Every structure is written in structure tokens, then in C-alpha cells.
Amino acid sequence: MIAKVGLDGHDRGVKIVARCLRDAGMDVIYTGLHRTPEEVALAAVQEDVDILGISILSGAQMTVFPRVLDLLRDRHGSDIAVVGGGVMPDEDVSELKRMGVSEILLQDTPPQAIVESMRRLVRERGPR
Amino acid sequence: MGRAIPPLALVQPVLEGRLSAVARMITHAESGEEDCQEALAEIYRHTGKAHVVGITGVPGSGKSALVTRLCKALRAGERSVGVIAIDPSSPFSGGSILGDRIRMNELVTDPGVFIRSMATRGALGGLARASLSGVDILDAAGYDVVLIETVGVGQDEIDVVQAVHTTLVVSAPGLGDDIQAIKAGVLEIADIHVVGKCDRSDAHRTVTDLKNMLAMGHGNSQGYGWQVPLIPTSSVSGEGIPELLAAIDGHLDALTSSGELEQRRRRIAQTRLLKSAENILRDQFQRHHDRQIAELTDRMMAGRTHPHAAAQILLNQFRSERKP
Structure with a gap:
């Protein structure tokens, strides 16, 4: 599932990512713009997704990701890998990974690297 | 939810309406794996x-x-x-x-x-x-x-x-x-x-x-x-x-x-029976009969066999292999 959270209206990138994952043979659920962390976490649990990718270009990453991780834990969704994408400072990236975000893919990540990263995350998690 | 929960263990939580169990059970159903059929059968009863x-x-x-x-x-x-x-x-x-x-x-x-x-x-x-x-x-x-x-x-x-x-x-x-x-x-x-x-x-x-x-x-x-x-x-x-x-x-x-509701329920049941049989057959063909399918396709391409006749041959081979 790919989501846009909060007051961030930039969805060109997220649509390109969705398209390249589709072309790699994956089912991609797109939530649309302006979702809340609650909506995104619940939708991810209902859809039983392998990976929840959140694209952020608004600078709200340090608010959004901890909230989503908490909500997933509450809703029995902690085996869903959370991935971040967009533009953010390096120190945020390491902090977010420490909190439990599985991967952060910044701008300029080639599409094939995104696909491979998703495959690796599912492989590492194993069957469920 | 923890890792690799057997589908049967999800049945009770599904019946209780637990969201994450319902979601995971649908994933199993989508996978079409043989090992979730028993759980789906149990759910069907409810x-x-x-x-x-x-x-x-x-x-x-x-x-x-x-x-x-x-x-x-x-x-x-x-x-x-x-x-x-x-x-x-x-x-x-x-x-x-x-x-x-x-x-x-x-x-x-x-x-x-x-x-x-x-x-x-x-x-x-x-x-x-x-x-x-x-x-x-x-x-x-x-x-x-x-x-x-x-x-x-x-x-x-x-x-x-x-x-x-x-x-x-x-x-x-x-x-x-x-x-x-x-x-x-x-x-x-x-x-x-x-x-x-x-x-x-x-x-x-x-x-x-x-x-x-x-x-x-x-x-x-x-x-x-x-x-x-x-x-x-x-x-x-x-x-x-x-x-x-x-x-x-x-x-x-x-x-x-x-x-009419009973009629429709019956129609739904019958359609599902036939669809399931179709799916099982198609899966078995694709899994075990790749070679025969390729050979028969070659014969059709060469103009030596008609699609209907080729299908009969395929089914006959399938039946003879299934006999005990």
C-alpha cells in the first residue's frame, strides 16, 4: 500500500512508484492524498499488506512515522514493514530507522532499486 | 499478529470478527494454497x-x-x-x-x-x-x-x-x-x-x-x-x-x-462448485502437463490436430494417469 499523509499534495512521485511496482508484478493499493495516520494504518491492516509505503515531501516525517508505527502495533499490524519515501534530512533517516521504519528511499532512488528493496523486505520477513 | 499462523487457528478469531484475522484469512483465500482449504470449509459452515x-x-x-x-x-x-x-x-x-x-x-x-x-x-x-x-x-x-x-x-x-x-x-x-x-x-x-x-x-x-x-x-x-x-x-x-x-x-x-432467495442460493452454490472444479483442473493441467500441452500445441501449429481433438487427447491422458 502506498499512502500520502497530511497536508502534502505532491503525488507525482508516488504515482510513478506505484506504476513501477505494478510493472514488477505487485498489487499496489493507493490511498490517495491527505490521509490521516489512523486511516492509513487501519487500511493497511484491513488489506493485510506486506509493506506500507508513506511518501512525505512536507517535512512531517518525525510526526507521521512514529504515529503510524504505534497504530500498527495497536492493531495487530506490526508485521507490516513500513517504508518511507520522499525528501528528508539524513539525521531523520537514521532516527526513523531506529524507531522501526524498515527502509527509507530518498529522491533519486532508481525504480529498479525500489522494486528490489520491496522484494528483499518480504523475503527477509519470511512467510506469515 | 505473529508469524506464520496456521489458517485453522484463524477461524475462531474470524468468527469473532477480529479485524486482523479477517484480513489475514482473505490473504490465504487469495493465495489459493491447499492448506487453507480446511479453514475456508469451516468458515463456509458459518x-x-x-x-x-x-x-x-x-x-x-x-x-x-x-x-x-x-x-x-x-x-x-x-x-x-x-x-x-x-x-x-x-x-x-x-x-x-x-x-x-x-x-x-x-x-x-x-x-x-x-x-x-x-x-x-x-x-x-x-x-x-x-x-x-x-x-x-x-x-x-x-x-x-x-x-x-x-x-x-x-x-x-x-x-x-x-x-x-x-x-x-x-x-x-x-x-x-x-x-x-x-x-x-x-x-x-x-x-x-x-x-x-x-x-x-x-x-x-x-x-x-x-x-x-x-x-x-x-x-x-x-x-x-x-x-x-x-x-x-x-x-x-x-x-x-x-x-x-x-x-x-x-x-x-x-x-x-x-x-427466489433459495433458488439464488442454490444457483450460487452450483456456480461455485463448477468454478472450483474448473480451477482445480486448470491448476493440475498447468502444474503437471506442461510437456503434453507443449506437444499438442506443436501438433496444432503444424496443422495436424484440431483444438477440440487436442483437448480430448489431453483429457484422456489426464484420466488414464488418475486411475488407481
Whole structure:
């Protein structure tokens, strides 16, 4: 599932990512713009997704990701890998990974690297 | 939820309506693995309570927005709703982009609504292979109404009618010739006709066209005394939604009092039996008969065998191998 959270209206990138994952043979659920962390976490649990990718270009990453991780834990969704994408400072990236975000893919990540990263995350998690 | 929970261990939590268990069980059903069949069989024993409603129509006719409105109306009456929303898979990569949720986001935080997206994964007919197992799971989990939103259909994707109690066909203004295009197939299967987007000024034209078409055909009366209604709606303003909900409930009443409901349940059961047999056969062919399929295809390409004869040979080989 790919989501846009909060007051961030930039969805060109997220649509390109969705398209390249589709072309790699994956089912991609797109939530649309302006979702809340609650909506995104619940939708991810209902859809039983392998990976929840959140694209952020608004600078709200340090608010959004901890909230989503908490909500997933509450809703029995902690085996869903959370991935971040967009533009953010390096120190945020390491902090977010420490909190439990599985991967952060910044701008300029080639599409094939995104696909491979998703495959690796599912492989590492194993069957469920 | 922890790792690698056996499907059978999910049955009880599904029956209790636990969200994460319902979600995981649908994933198992979609995978089609042999080891989830026992759990699905157990779940099947607890089905039969939900009113299953199919919503079909051409792409862009407003099915998802209508589903959202219907869910809200059902919730206002304190009924819980499960939704299976189907979108197409790419015929090339097998992947998909499932966007039905975009219009349903406002429902997601309501614990009385469960929405699941499904890709067709090569299935034709407007449904996905696991759609009906998904319906079973939602039914057994206690959802009062289960809505199946089909892929946007063209002329002939009418599997939904063999799968649900009540079929809604959604048309919309501005699609012009599409009405002409679908009138031979899809329009005939409606228990209820819905015209969406009636906030648009050209909607009356679509309503008139459909009314004329219904009047021209074999009439809009079905054998068990149900008059197929045509309901103009707007998902923007909410116009027509109470009438639509009343029609859906009215249809269930008509089905129940006439005995048609039992007929439809039987038809659904029979269709599922045949579809399952078909799926099992196709899987076994593809898994174990690659070589024979390739050889027979070669013979057809060389003009030495006709498709029907080749199929007979394949089936005969299959049967002789199965004999004990």
C-alpha cells in the first residue's frame, strides 16, 4: 500500500512508484492524498499488506512515522514493514530507522532499486 | 499478529470478527494454497446470514463513490458492512494498481465497515477468483451486508449475477454510447438500475434512455414479482441514496417471500462448485502437463490436430494417469 499523509499534495512521485511496482508484478493499493495516520494504518491492516509505503515531501516525517508505527502495533499490524519515501534530512533517516521504519528511499532512488528493496523486505520477513 | 499462523487457528478469531484475522484469512483465500482449504470449509459452515449485493457498471460510472454512500446509509441504520472492491490486474506483469479505496477513505476508521481491495489476477467475468471466499469470510465474521464492487465492466462480464443475491447496475451520464454498448449483456442482469452522477445536467437524458430501453425489452418485471426499479442518485449530494437503500431492502424482502432467495442460493452454490472444479483442473493441467500441452500445441501449429481433438487427447491422458 502506498499512502500520502497530511497536508502534502505532491503525488507525482508516488504515482510513478506505484506504476513501477505494478510493472514488477505487485498489487499496489493507493490511498490517495491527505490521509490521516489512523486511516492509513487501519487500511493497511484491513488489506493485510506486506509493506506500507508513506511518501512525505512536507517535512512531517518525525510526526507521521512514529504515529503510524504505534497504530500498527495497536492493531495487530506490526508485521507490516513500513517504508518511507520522499525528501528528508539524513539525521531523520537514521532516527526513523531506529524507531522501526524498515527502509527509507530518498529522491533519486532508481525504480529498479525500489522494486528490489520491496522484494528483499518480504523475503527477509519470511512467510506469515 | 505473529508469524506464520496456521489458517485453522484463524477461524475462531474470524468468527469473532477480529479485524486482523479477517484480513489475514482473505490473504490465504487469495493465495489459493491447499492448506487453507480446511479453514475456508469451516468458515463456509458459518455463512448464509449476510445480504450479498453486487455493484457493477462501466469504468468511471461512479461505483466506488456509490459504495461509499451506501456504506454510510447502512451505518446510519446500524448495520455493519463488508466491501470487496475489485480492480483489474495487468495482463503483462500481473501487477495492479488498486484505487477503489481513494473514494472510501472516510469509512476506514469506522469499525463497522471493512474494505478489502482485490485484483482480478487473470480471472475474467468481473470478479476475482477469491472474491466469493472473501464474501464467505466477511459473512462469517458477522457483517450484515456484503457489497462486491466488480471491475469496470464492458459488455459481457456478468459473473457477479451468479454470485450475489441482489445485482445493481450503475450507469452514468456522459458515457453516451456506452449504454448502447452494454445493453445486450450487462444491463439485463440488473435487479436494480442506478443512474449515478445525477448532479450533472445531462443526467436526465441517461435516465430517459434507460427507461425507454427497459420498456422496450421483455419488460422490467422478473418472474418472482419484482419490478426492476431505476433510481437516479448523486454521490455528491446524496440524492437518491435513501431510495436506493429502500430498494435493496425491498429486493431482499421480495426474494425471501417468493422463495427466489433459495433458488439464488442454490444457483450460487452450483456456480461455485463448477468454478472450483474448473480451477482445480486448470491448476493440475498447468502444474503437471506442461510437456503434453507443449506437444499438442506443436501438433496444432503444424496443422495436424484440431483444438477440440487436442483437448480430448489431453483429457484422456489426464484420466488414464488418475486411475488407481
